[in-house]
Amino acid sequence: MPLSRHFDYLPPKNHTAVPLPGTRVLVPFGRGNRVGIFLGLGTETDVPLDKLKAVVSVLDETTCFDSSMLDLLKWAARYYVHPIGEVLGQALPTALREPEQSLARWTRAWQLTASGKSAPLGATARAPVQTKLREHLREHQASDATSLSACGKSWRDALKKLSDKGWVEEIKLPALPPPCGPSSETALTLNDEQTIAVETVTEDFGRFSPFLLDGVTGSGKTEVYLQLVQRCLDAGQQVLVLVPEIGLTPQLMARFENRFDVPVVSLHSGLADGQRLQHWQWAKSGEARVVIGTRSAVFTPMPTLGLIIIDEEHDASLKQQDSFRYHGRDLALVRARAAKIPILLGTATPSLETLKNARDKKYTLLTLRYRAGDATPPTIELLDIRRSQLHEGLSQRLIDAMHEPLSKGQQVLIFLNRRGFAPVLMCESCGQPCDCHRCDAHMTWHRSDSLLHCHHCGSQRPLPRVCENCNEPSLTQVGQGTQRVEDELRSQFPKHRVLRVDRDNTQRKGALAESLEKAHSGEADILVGTQMLAKGHHFPKVTLVGVLDMDGGLYRVDFRAAEVMGQTLVQVAGRAGRAKDKGKVVIQTRLPDNPLLLTLVQGGYEAFADALLSDRQMSHWPPYCRLAIVRAESTAPGAGLRLLESVYATFSKEPELQCAPPGPAPMERRAGRYRAQLMITADTPNTLINQLARLRHYLENNTLKGVARWSIEVDPVDML
Ligand code: ADP
Ligand code: ZN
16 A cells, blocks of 8 residues: 655765755665655654665756645645645656656657768678668667667667667667648638637636536537637647547547647657657757646646646546546646646536536526537437337337438437447356356357357356356347347348447457448448447537437436436437437437436436536535545455444544445445445535545554455546
């Protein structure tokens, strides 16, 4: 368990100048040396003086984090009750954990010496990699490691041999500037609502000012972003754009790159470490003018930052779900406040937190009510399937409804939030389902690889031929996943082309972009997929969206389940009829009288969110209080729960806190560990944070800490 403290060291020997806080240092740690971040000078320490070790060296001449970024990181460590070391580690590009990696603005490169140039090529005839390197260097002159590595696996050894011969030498090349193409797209003429949005935000340039851009899907939010970015660039400043998952919206990045004639870079986990460092350096030097990244990009140093934009601010992917569990949107707000700049949160389905802030006038509300261009909003209808016979999850009425648009050459999108073939494989003779051996969950049958997959821990096993419980060969598939629905659609519509899009067939790099391209170019008539299809894409030819099963969101224990269900439904519905043809959304349900569902369908997201907000207020849940979850898990049943019981015994006495008695997590066993949780709420963030700091200290010193792993999550978004 990482400790919630910093570590003290003596200054390095023979180093006179004190580095600035935020500089990388090499320090002895455990048995070796590790890269650390210098936080500041202290005058006292708990470590006995004879045990205190000295810093080995100061690694860079410049800082990784300036004082404002360090302040943000320290704030985050305190707010999320997380060790500052790990917070710094998450904010630092991975490549900089290597002491050899330099922050200097040059790269190592190699070139031929005079004797290397004159030596005959045949001299290394028996060493093919050396020969390749020499040929490469003759052709390209100075080359860096990336280009030389194309000469063969053992290029480093070969290069060393050449340099021993005196034929190549190392040089320093100045760092490349970021690439930047000419802009190919011009700005659109804004409609009135868009104009108001752009002008209102622009008026607040130069001061902290949060905005909620609440705009239905297709209303032209992205165009508002683009024009605000242009205003900011004109003012000589940088812009940070945070998006939930870059891989899911390849078009967004392209729209930004095509619009501006200044360098636009991306920052996300799909980049190689070296590439990511490079992009980070360009942002830090100010050369990259626009940074588009996922949540961790909120930590990117940007010296002339003038505006932050968060797209799809309601999306749970903006929250990190393990180790340092921060929310990218919330830290961006803290950053904007410190930097005195505006921040724009855009979405068609605001999170209840953001909505409440807008209602409380803490955020300025900007609304885009109408779809841009000629598009009209889709009609939504509920399809009661309680007495219907389903064809692999599809009701006959939905199938019938699909014929008309398909015959007109339009597209149909079928949405199902469950991948795989069949979510449960069950024994018909004893009723036992095939469960994961490590989780309290059913295994999903994936037909593509004929394996059972656990979607919670990732484990897989071959399809059993007989029931593991009664040995009868009577296993049958229950329920539908996207693969099974895909099959059914193919057999129902043999003349039409069906395209499935989910995590299983888009893992390969570029696969999602290819699928989306097929969907756009009309190479597919029926699209079937999970929420990957619901996010930010334009499918102008989709006029009918069928939603197979969303009822789960209405009776799950998780207090956010209904909110997420409503957001997903509205986002999926937003895919319909984005061009001239009016769209229709059909939702299959077994709960056609559910008041929340009816509110959503009849009153729209706003009325739905209002209903949820009053529920939350009455039951005293966020955003009407501050919530934290303390989790503990152990390989032995019960140890985690015992640890939390001792926490409860101590902290439930605090008058400022409300603690519910600890209990097992909704899915108690996951990946072989038994999990327990304790929920704590307080009225104000400060109360919660102060108490959690004490609680963390208590856990760090508890005797049970050896048998149970624990974690604290502030503002959790997922209760599983
Ligand atoms: P959102 O991000 O809100 O879903 P987009 O910005 O992607 O919406 O816009 C949806 C569509 O409308 C796009 O095809 C876009 O080019 C078009 N559009 C946006 N603003 C305008 C405008 N002012 N005039 C005409 N078309 C527009
Ligand atoms: Zn599992």
